[in-house]
């Protein structure tokens with residue numbers, strides 16, 4: 001009953017009724033007991049002759065809006081979990097739903113929430129090679145000569161000062177493209193605390209709008225308004241799983 005309920009066949013009570021109809025089968029055997037233990041790896045589950053693609057984890061793409069935080073509890077602010085429908089905001093078969101990394105309270109854009117701990121480990125590991133692309137609006141316009149300076153500083157690496165308890169560091173090579181005097185796209189392969197904002201601070205500018213638009217080859221779905229979310233498709237999950245590690 002748990003597997004059926006997690007795959008949208010209703011509440012545990014509704015699923016119990018469904019089982020009693022005899023429409024549920026596992027490996028061609030009708031199953032009526034709610035306690036039947038299905039082998040998630042090997043068994044074939046059918047409901048009304050339709051094969052059910054069993055998922056053990058939940059994968060959500062959210063277009064995070066501003067003014068919400070990426071933690072599960074925050075006394076002061078709404079959290080990204082408050083944006084989820086009740087039916088999605090719970091553990092799935094694979095574990096608890098959590099954010100894979102964080103975006104600042106005033107940052108918008110692509111956020112992955114999942115119950116899949118091994119994917120999360122891969123996405124947030126400092127050894128992960130994953131690129132993250134951000135759309136940025138800068139406080140000050142940058143003339144073309146200085147745009148070249150910004151681009152080459154990002155390419156070479158920028159020496160970032162410590163911030164609060166966070167240590168300073170030299171940023172890894174990053175790609176910057178300007179789309180106007182004060183709008184640009186930055187692709188980085190790491191995710192240090194306030195990284196993008198700190199990079200532009202060193203360049204004597206300030207990020208006044210920040211939106212993550214891609215993680216690796218996974219792009220933010222433009223149909224999602226800020227605060228909206230949807231499940232990832234199987235192809236999109238594969239895109240994340242194919243992300244490699246840097247072995248150094």
Ligand code: URA
Pocket residue numbers: 102103104105107193194195196197198210
């Ligand atoms: N860099 C930042 O400064 N903030 C974010 O939210 C993400 C990257």
